[in-house]
Structure formats: structure tokens, C-alpha cells
Amino acid sequence: QVQLVESGGGLVQPGGSLRLSCAASGNISSINAMGWFRQAPGREREFVASISRSGVFKSVGDSVKDRVTISRDSPKNAVYLRIDSLKPEDAATYYCAAGPNTVARVPGSMTSWGQGTQVFVSP
Numbered sequence: 748q749v750q751l752v753e754s755g756g757g758l759v760q761p762g763g764s765l766r767l768s769c770a771a772s773g774n775i776s777s778i779n780a781m782g783w784f785r786q787a788p789g790r791e792r793e794f795v796a797s798i799s800r801s802g803v804f805k806s807v808g809d810s811v812k813d814r815v816t817i818s819r820d821s822p823k824n825a826v827y828l829r830i831d832s833l834k835p836e837d838a839a840t841y842y843c844a845a846g847p848n849t850v851a852r853v854p855g856s857m858t859s860w861g862q863g864t865q866v867f868v869s870p
Contacts, residue, residue: 749773749859751843756864763868764831769843769861771824778859780851781819781826782806785839785866794852795841796828804850811837830866838868 755767771778782797794808796817807815816829830837841864844857851857 749775749778749845751845751859751861753841753843753861753864756841756866758867758869759833760870761833761835761868763833764829765833765866767828767830767841767843767864767866769826769828771826771845771859775824777847778845780848780856781843781845782851782857783817783826783828783841784844784854784857785837785841786863787836787839790839792842792854793839794854797844797851798826799849806850806852808852833866833868835868838866840865 750772753769779800780797783795784792786792796807798805798817798819802819814831819826843861845859846857
């Protein structure tokens, strides 16, 4: 079993930047891909970005393309997400996730989830 704990959410002004962190513990050897999804009220969970264990393979969602950077510190069992040029539509609960595939873009590919961290974008 894998436990994921997110941090770094909060209130950010439009145009600002935010860095989210996720720390993994437990059965780390079962993890390959780690990534981020987000969900706004009344909307489906949306893929943001994912990264392989080695950090070589990355995938980024179309809605955040060119504005996000995902990185991973495997020795620390951590994954990070930086979002630049934040827009009001980026406001959501951001979930860290992990799974056995190399890179994952759909929620069903992830087997472990964090509790989420909220991001608010407002002047």
C-alpha cells in the first residue's frame, strides 16, 4: 500500500505561480508513474501531468500545456508540480496519484491517491 500526501495549495492571484509537492511512503517499489490530476466542483477529474520513476518520460495535459513543470525526486519519493501563469479556471482540488505504469494520463491507471490540496485563483 502506498500513502501520498500533498502540500502547497492555497490562494494565488491570476498570473501567479504555485508549486505543489507530494510525498510518497509505504510500498514504494510498486510505484512507477507519479502524477497530478485536478477536479473542480461539478467537473470530472482532469489529468494534469505525470512522470515516470526515472523522470525521463513525462506527459502533460492539454489544458495546462506550456504552463506546468513536473519533476520527481525518486530518492526522496517525491513529485512536484509547478504551475505558471495561473488562470481562474486552474482553481481545483489537486490530487497526487501513483501507479504501476510508466506514464499515466487517465485516473484508472493510478492505484494510489492522496487526499488532495486545494488551489484557489483569485485577485
